Amino acid sequence: MIRRSFWAFCHWSYGVIAKPLLFLVSPDNTHSMMIHMTSVSGRVPLLRGFVKFIFVGRRDERLMQNFHGIEFKSPVGLSAGFDKNGEIMPMISRLGFGFGTVGSITAKQCDGNPRPWFYRLPESKSLVINAGLANDGSIAILKRIRSYSQAAICDFPIVLSVAKTNSCEVVSIREGIDDYVATVRRAKNQSRIKMIELNISCPNTYGGEPFTTPEKLEKLLKAVDAVGAKQPVFIKMPIDHEWPAFKKLLDVAVKHKIVGVTVSNLYKDRASADLKDNLPDTVKGNLSGQPTWQRSNDLIEKTYLEYGKKLTIIGVGGIFNAEQAYTKIRLGASLVEIITGVIFNGPQLAAEISYDLSKLLERDGFTNISQAIGIDAKL
Numbered sequence: 001m002i003r004r005s006f007w008a009f010c011h012w013s014y015g016v017i018a019k020p021l022l023f024l025v026s027p028d029n030t031h032s033m034m035i036h037m038t039s040v041s042g043r044v045p046l047l048r049g050f051v052k053f054i055f056v057g058r059r060d061e062r063l064m065q066n067f068h069g070i071e072f073k074s075p076v077g078l079s080a081g082f083d084k085n086g087e088i089m090p091m092i093s094r095l096g097f098g099f100g101t102v103g104s105i106t107a108k109q110c111d112g113n114p115r116p117w118f119y120r121l122p123e124s125k126s127l128v129i130n131a132g133l134a135n136d137g138s139i140a141i142l143k144r145i146r147s148y149s150q151a152a153i154c155d156f157p158i159v160l161s162v163a164k165t166n167s168c169e170v171v172s173i174r175e176g177i178d179d180y181v182a183t184v185r186r187a188k189n190q191s192r193i194k195m196i197e198l199n200i201s202c203p204n205t206y207g208g209e210p211f212t213t214p215e216k217l218e219k220l221l222k223a224v225d226a227v228g229a230k231q232p233v234f235i236k237m238p239i240d241h242e243w244p245a246f247k248k249l250l251d252v253a254v255k256h257k258i259v260g261v262t263v264s265n266l267y268k269d270r271a272s273a274d275l276k277d278n279l280p281d282t283v284k285g286n287l288s289g290q291p292t293w294q295r296s297n298d299l300i301e302k303t304y305l306e307y308g309k310k311l312t313i314i315g316v317g318g319i320f321n322a323e324q325a326y327t328k329i330r331l332g333a334s335l336v337e338i339i340t341g342v343i344f345n346g347p348q349l350a351a352e353i354s355y356d357l358s359k360l361l362e363r364d365g366f367t368n369i370s371q372a373i374g375i376d377a378k379l
Contacts, residue, residue: 014345027118035088039088051091055348056095063354063358076354079339084103084134087144093154098335105137106165110133113134113166118131119279121275121277123277125340129286157195160183198235234259237299243299254307264295296318313335325357330372
């Protein structure tokens with residue numbers, strides 16, 4: 001009861017005090033400021049310990065799972081797109097997350113698209129995102145992750161999201177494959193990197209999404225297989241494919257050394273999105289958060305029913321509370337990721353969801369979160 005009251009206070013104070021002040025600043029500047037503050041605070045052992053004490057508390061064994069040899073203390077992770085350069089994982093690991101994703105990162109440094117990268121749609125619980133894979137490049141980012149002390153990162157699972165460099169020089173299929181492979185090869189022997197995610201579905205780049213067709217995905221995965229990465233490899237899937245086209249990509253994936261899929265990425269069809277805010281045509285980018293909710297759920301359910309024994313599913317899209325995380329799990333997601341929810345509801349969200357998930361499991365008579373996976377998936 002005390003911890004539930006604490007989360008309620010955090011939620012209230014963020015919504016009433018912190019968020020209104022942060023939302024007075026442009027989302028681009030707010031993101032940069034939060035990354036800097038979190039990075040600096042993450043270097044202070046005493047502060048890391050205090051945050052862990054406040055946000056994590058005693059681990060609940062009902063939320064612990066092991067997938068592909070990786071121990072997850074909570075099913076709630078940070079999605080790609082927030083920590084683009086691997087700067088804040090020491091503090092993310094203290095905020096109640098069960099894992100965190102760095103990136104997406106690319107073989108070469110990339111400045112991304114012209115700013116602004118973000119546009120808020122507060123009534124729609126969404127962000128319009130047009131960052132264009134801005135990152136420091138995989139050599140610098142992997143060096144940064146290696147520099148974390150053992151005390152700073154402990155056994156926290158880091159997922160590395162890998163894409164191709166957003167550049168007019170990396171447009172052909174051969175160049176794109178070489179770009180992915182270069183980063184995977186650099187990461188394959190890094191013990192801090194527990195999983196690799198191939199982001200084939202970032203829409204805001206030169207050349208679009210070439211590897212979201214079966215033939216081209218086959219070529220990419222064949223090349224990635226040849227690298228022989230020690231880490232389990234996932235694919236971050238597109239959200240805009242109808243099921244028959246989506247299924248064809250999964251059919252390719254299961255023929256290779258792919259153990260799971262992240263479902264899914266940004267929503268691109270503005271015309272069909274149920275937006276409650278005005279979105280000017282001059283604002284470039286694609287939608288995160290609530291507009292992805294239903295489509296993500298539908299794809300998670302269908303993927304679980306068809307491939308649940310072959311692919312582990314990470315569910316992403318429109319999670320702002322434990323009930324929504326639980327919905328994705330009950331439809332077939334083994335793990336879930338949040339990002340827009342953190343921006344709208346506050347940094348305590350991962351810990352709050354984990355705490356409330358335990359109560360939902362207790363309500364439903366489950367002794368472990370794994371028992372709930374796919375229970376609502378129906379033909």
